[in-house]
Amino acid sequence: MTAWLVLAKAGSKRVSEGYDDNPATHYSWDNTVNNHAKLKVGDVIALWDATELLGLSVVEDIEVGQAEKETPYCLKCGRADVAERKKKLPRFVCWNQKCKYESDQAGWKRKQVTTYRSRHEAGWIDSRGTLTAPELRALCVQPASQNSLRELRWDDFQHALTHGGMPLPLGVIDTTQQVIAEGHGTATIRVRKGQPTFRKHLLDVFGEVCAFTGPAPVQALEAAHLYSYAANGKHHKGGGLLLRRDLHRLFDLGLIAVSPQTKTLHVADALKAYPDYAKLNGSPLTVPVTDDHLKWLSKHWDMHRVQAPAPTFPQQAPAEVATV
Template identity: 80%
Template structure:
């Protein structure tokens, strides 16, 4: 398994460039960063702020774009290895070991770059301080690397987290990686066909209400299929509910299921360490559902609760659906 240590400290990855990062949901970078094209869906992403670990998850999706970017270079050696000092003067210093030129100004050039934004909220585990900066660097494939995207030795990293002073359970990450690895591929294109109309239909039926938690902002609600849409490519009657984005991902992973007999939620043990999710366990749905909904919820329940352990995902499970709000 590939795992990446990525720097999420605002403004530190490149001079004068801000990145739209939210450690718990998404991460952005561009083609000026070494290893920029190496990260892929299904890889583990570990975020830190140069001082300590923030958390980790599994990449569910990567979106691509293009933009122009102003980048600095050393006026002496003409290379891009330039750092801006916060207090010490001169303001700029070249990182190139053969140069190390110091200057009050840097050279600047504008170029077209490819942009990347990964999404990873489904399997996010907050673990601030679980590992320190020196410990994280020691677990990298190249321990002395200064890159913003650094490959980790996964087995060693996994052991360090699960056998440290305060062990961090990684079951959510393991489950998310398994589901994405088994299902990713056909979902990217097929789940989007007809999705806006499907979401509009659900909004007309239920209003701006998450079926698990109640009223929610329109922007936070997604049309969640109660079955593997990517496997059959159809929108079935009674086959969808509106769910908050994080709950949609957890439902897809089988970490939250609905008992079709009682119409109450069942939360996997691994989520009960989080109060906001734990309180959903045993709670009723917040919307009235039809017999068709119950039929599909029963299939989901059979797949994730009766025939397998609470958070294990069988090989026939559908992929995490790449649906946007």
């Protein structure tokens, strides 16, 4: 397994140099960057902002192109390592640690570059709050490196994530890699691109209602797949519910599951120390579900509750929900 730590920092010299980043979907660089040709399809890509880990995914595709790039260089040391400040003066500062020259002017030159742009949206795992900048640097193959693209020690990186106190659905990484290896990358990408339409469909069916807790602001609701969308490669009938973002993550992790027999929530013991989650244990779904929903909920239950006894809470009728 090869993994890379890449810098995606708003307001940094990356932005002033025209790089196009959206951590959850794509990342861009060119052949002026060290290690530019080493990232491959199937590699793990972990993005940080020089402060903390933002998230990680698997590279599904890398678009290669050509462009003309205008870059500033330091008038003192001559290196093309100058950042343009937006607010602070002097306007330019040299990033060369041995120079650090500040000036209101810089030299400019144009050159042809090879551009690279990753696509990695299907397996994206938001990981804010898990690892700090010092922890990430220590997990690099070369901890003292200043490169924007740095190779990570995957085994150590994975261990740090799984023992950091915040559970992450790292199985998504394995699933996405398997899908890519089997040649289904296009299907995987299509699912993510169809996500807004899928969410709109669920809003039309269920209204602005979280299936676990009831009515909620539309901004807080996410379209939750009841199956592994990366593996299936398409949206399935009856394969989704609207969930609050926190509950969506807990459902993906299997910390909350739905008994297909009683249509009630089963909360893992690890969550019962938190009153707001503990009180959900045994609660009925707040929306009506179809046989197709129950089929997918059964698969999720079997995956995460194989050894857990089915809850015996009395079944209650779901609340009436107006459709849109």
